[in-house]
Amino acid sequence: MKNINKKDYEKYVNKKIPKPKIIKNCMWAFVVGGLISTFGQLITNFVIDNGLDEKEAAIATPVILIFLGALFTGLGIYDKLGKKAGAGSIVPITGFANSIVSPAMEFKREGFVLGVAAKMFTVAGPVLVYGFGSSVIVGIIYLLLKR
Amino acid sequence: MAQKKLGKQTVMFQNPPSIMATSSIVGPKEGQGPLKDYFDIIIQDDLWGEESWEKCESKLQQEAVRLALSNAKIVESQVDYLFAGDLLNQIIASSFSARSLQIPFFGLYGACSTMTESISLGAMIIDGGYADKVACVASSHFSTAERQYRYPLELGNQRPLTAQWTVTGAGASILTSQGEGPYVTHVTTGKVIDPGIKDSNNMGAAMAPAAADVIVQHFKDTGFKPSDYDLIITGDLASIGKDIAEDLIKKEGYSISKVYSDCGVKIFDNEVQDTHAGGSGCGCSAVVFNGYIYKELLQNKLNKIMLISTGALLSPTSAQQGESIPGIAHAVTISNSIS
The missing domain is CATH 3.40.47.40 (Stage V sporulation protein AD)
Incomplete structure (x- = not known):
């Protein structure tokens, strides 16, 4: 066979690739993401009604959401939700819990040190590194501008 | 010699x-x-x-x-x-x-x-x-x-x-060495061919040129025609790769569409089982051949087939380092009769 021109081949392959259903996927992401956020608001209202002040509620709400994200990951439900919802269930803090708990579960057989602990941040690690990193940069810019 | x-x-x-x-x-x-x-x-x-x-x-x-x-x-x-x-x-x-x-x-x-x-x-x-x-x-x-x-x-x-x-x-x-068939009559060993695909989620496209190459080379070496076969089946190109391989082989002057299939397409019902493009893995052509095709050969529903298992020679490291995915394919002819 003749040699394949890599650029032509790439163009040709891109024509063959089925297109994702963007509108349907966006709807799913919007609805599920919205529902998770609304649920978070319900938790906030509930804990404030039960005597926490706003600052305490802002701690209690993510704690509860993270717990639920982890729980539903363990129950094997969160990945099924993620398949439909995409960013809708990845972006909220429950998705962050899922990204830490799922590798921890997966690598339990490699032991608690080199498995669970070492692999726990394989997915979430980059988010943390660049999240912390960019927050520091923004903080410095803010400090300089404020002067 | x-x-x-x-x-x-x-x-x-x-x-x-x-x-x-x-x-x-x-x-x-x-x-x-x-x-x-x-x-x-x-x-x-x-x-x-x-x-x-x-x-x-x-x-x-x-x-x-x-x-x-x-x-x-x-x-x-x-x-x-x-x-x-x-x-x-x-x-x-x-x-x-x-x-x-x-x-x-x-x-x-x-x-x-x-x-x-x-x-x-x-x-x-x-x-x-x-x-x-x-x-x-x-x-x-x-x-x-x-x-x-x-x-x-x-x-x-x-x-x-x-x-x-x-x-x-x-x-x-x-x-x-001594048996009554089905017989392995020909083997065509493939070369590593890299069409430059880097997306490890599109392995069918990465492997299709290697499959097409070995199939065309098989026809050239043996003088067989696509119509000599009851079935020509690739390993795990799945729906996208299968289309591409068929196109590439047609460009070389061989029309295999009448007898051509792919193990990755056969093994799952992509719509119902949500398997996207189809099956893959060493096990894909292994179980489709040893389960389905072999039994069809024994019952004479198929008499002469070519099986072409296809491999994507990437590793997690090579993918992370941005290397493209080289493909490989090996063809074997299996026939109920030796002629």
């Missing part, structure tokens, strides 16, 4: 080895697919009583060999060589199964092209007069492949539409 060599890349056997028995063991999802009635064993969960998926894959392979031997009514000690391969790092599924089988062992890595790689080498070693009976086996496991190449199973991410579903399963063939 290589007396049995035909053309550039093909071997024609003087005393074609016979496939005396096969076996196929698949996972639960494959056991719900369109070929479910052809598989010997369908396991009910993806651990099969083992502690880890890796151990399960090794057990799949070991039991596939044992079952094929019992179908052939022979025992381990009568087998001269074991040719085995899988996808795991350092092919542990194969070497750990060889540890308990205690058959002299050649470990193979050809990514998902392993099934025809093992049959090619097994058949050559028999026709060369170095062995009377060899076992050829390949396996893959969805969960071991996912954790090695992709993400944890419980991660809530989305798979692209070009992604394929790694088959959980193992298939084994027992080849013998």
